[in-house]
Amino acid sequence: MSCDQLTEHRLSLSAVCNTSNTELESLFEELVMNGIVHKYPAVSLSSFKGDTSLAGCDVIRWNNDPNPTLGDVRQAVRDCCVLPMLSREIHQSSPIVRSVLIAGVHGSGKHTLANAVCTELGATLFDLTSANIVGKYPGKSGLTMLLHLVNKVARLLQPSVIFIEDAEKTFMKKVPKTDKTDPKRLKKDLPKLVKAIAPTDRILLLGISCCPWDCDQKSLTATYGKIIVIPRPDYASLYHIWNDLLFQYSGLSRKFDVSTLAKLSDGYSVGTIIKVLQEVMTCKRVLQLTIRPLMHVEILNTLARHDPVYKEEEEAFNQWYSRTPLGRRKQKALDAEEERRILENEKHSVTK
Template sequence: MSNAMYNKMWHQTQEALSSLLDKESETVMESQRNQGFIFQMLATFYIKYVQIFRNLENVYDQTVHPQKRLLIRKILDGVMGRILELKHDMVELELTEFHYFDDILQDLKLAPQQLDIPIPKYFLKEKLEVIKGREKILAQILADTGLDMAEKKYSVKSIPLEEAVKVIQIAERARQGRLRAMFMKQIFLQEYRAKQAKFLSEKVADLEAAALQIQKVWRGFHQHKKTEKLRQEEMIFLGMNPPPLFNEVSATIIQAEKVTSLRNEVQIKHEEKYREALVTIKDDLKLIEGPDIKENLQDQIRHWFIECRNLTGTFPDYPHVEEGGSAIIFSNKTPQQVTEDILASQEEEEKNEKNKKKAKKPKKPKEDQEKKSTREKSKEEDEGWKMSPSVFLPTMEEGNNVYKALLPHQALHPQPSPGPTHPPPPLVARQLQPSVVWIGDTEKTFYKKVPSAERMMEPKRLKKQLPKILRLLKPGDRILIVGTTQRPFDAELQSFCKVYQKIILVPRPDYASRFVLWKQIIQRNGGIITNALNISCLAKVTDGFTQGHIVQVVKGVLTDRRIHRQNYKPLVAAEFMAALTRMSPVYQEEEESFKDWYAKTPMGKKRALALTGGITEKGKGEKKEKKGKKEKTKK
């Protein structure tokens, strides 16, 4: 696409963002009590921000104007932050990490794929050198530890000479046996053909019957091909099968990819010119106009000092850096106003110091504090839910205002377009930010009781060290620690929940998810999906199996030999069924045990209280109040 097209896309996205910001500013002041309405509002904002993010990310990636890219990047960062804030609000509202937007997507006429959040392309482009450096470091680490599979050398075991001769003899005799069997088959076929020819030569050849037989076979074959072609055309017309050239890359897409790569090259050149221009213009300004500016500033400072002396009788002190330095002199104020402001600020500082010394308020009794807290809680309940203040809304509004002020006339003007499983030490992770640390079978670190088979490995040795390591991380560190487990109920819940801020229970995939998983995983592993492979049947049969089971089955069936044989022997569902029979699914009892364990986590408890209307909390409060009254009566 051309520059005009991307400018138009940016203009339309900015209009959508502006209207969305207006709606958000209206809803910030309103208080709501209906939880369903609140979720619908948050989900609608979330989906619209995702669409804006996708468009802005595309525009930022293809825009070649450096100043425009700075403004787009600022707005894009604000939109990404707002998406995270809305996601956090939805989690706090519904007390679950999974949300369903089916009805909202239907109202907005969007497909589920449009809700996906792609990884911004500039994440890789701007960190390309860093990524290459990391790859070298990891390759060196793998080479030093001997885990590099590409260069791994397998040891060869030596065998005695007699055993080697015996193996060679067995192989040679088997080869000779195969050759002899092939020769015997050829001799048998020659004798059979000779007998048949002798037998047929005695009969009188019926040419009409032979021709009729040939015609039957040919017409049947021709009609079968014709019927199969008509059936395929009908399925394509009904939308049940893709068109014949559906999976092939068109020439238009290839041309668009070439244009995209050329735009990226032009983008880099413009960025370099822009950075060079910033330096050269500043240097030229210093060289040409620097002496005149310096002389004018000195004259203004002298004039200011003389005016202050004429008003006060003495020369004033030069303003300190903390007070603003010489910037105070060049503000749009008279010398008298500046001196008054300095004196007023000094008096305010003295008053503040005196007030701090006197500010020793008496402590209120506990009863008053409890009454105050209950009043605040009742007040919050009466007011209802309000949207939490956003950190990123001001950034987006500022960027939107800059766009409206500077770039509305440039939005649609075209520009010349270019041509056609152990945690690493710190968590190392800090030096290679952003980084993800994966801990497999994380329940072993927090075992209630260590199994006898694993006592030698001391799996609980990190139980005390891991929280200490996590405390070393600062808020600015971009490190994500992910732990996975298949048996969370074997761990101590309290220490387990202290380490992990969020605990997500991944549910079993439903029919639609299993259908997509089978299709995608088979294609990613080199499989070809034809009409002979019934994906729907596989999705129905695998009810109860997880995503990991499907991956294991596909990798076990699609060996190199089977992939090469697909052209003349297509894949069928029965091949995957045989591998599934050797696996055990997740039964209903096991799934219930996972749900019961999750209900004991902090998020699970909050959700249970929300579903019951907070009855348990009220009961506890009443019991505490009754105990307090009894103690008072005893006293």
């Protein structure tokens, strides 16, 4: 968040509450000094690359459930996290979304989406990740004070995003001995914090996770009302990503075949693709593009040194989501729709 945006928040919101400017600034400064409130990279939501599925309607017509694409994820994040909190008027007329969990494999773009939500809203970010609050505000009284400060300042500097990385760790059944961050510290208080968010509050709890099944599922799904799973990039998204990343280099031939890379990189995450390009397109290599054209083998050799998203890992996310309340409701709706179509077909056959 920029200094101008923070100043605007302070002037507009402190004027309508009992907290004075001096008190608000002192509370805000304390959270900044302790690293609870910190800057985030300015990232637009459009920087999360990926195409929307254009064949989704046809797939539904064939009685199948279309697989989501990265473009669908971007739209879901916009609908759940950004649009409802853009203004007080929109927020009051939108369905209440208090908490969202974004799940996906390493390198799928979870941090990019979290930063994009904050950037699009110009929000104040409160980082309650266990690794960030370890050793800060110790003891039960210290935790009470921390949550009191976050609750108070978040309401004064709306819109606010309360961010938690590795969201599943908060509700782990058994913490590994090697983990010294006390991840279960917020286990009892986090659900209360979410419930305390009033319909008029533009406050969002945003968690990200790469292993959402490694915890007590009842507590996790009770805390996070919406769940967005980032799928493996499909061909259209991979083509879009490679095209955008490669053709930012002016020395690259416009005839470079991107479709080949999109096919051969199937199964790799967006983060891996970006890392591969950073390794290949060094400053020296970029300067040589006009005299030594880029070859596919350069990228593919580097790509082969990285692990793809294995089918077992992708299947683990699908199975986990199918067992969540949202997944069960979705399956129930699909079953009801299929039953309706069967009845309609039987009715038409009897009529004929």
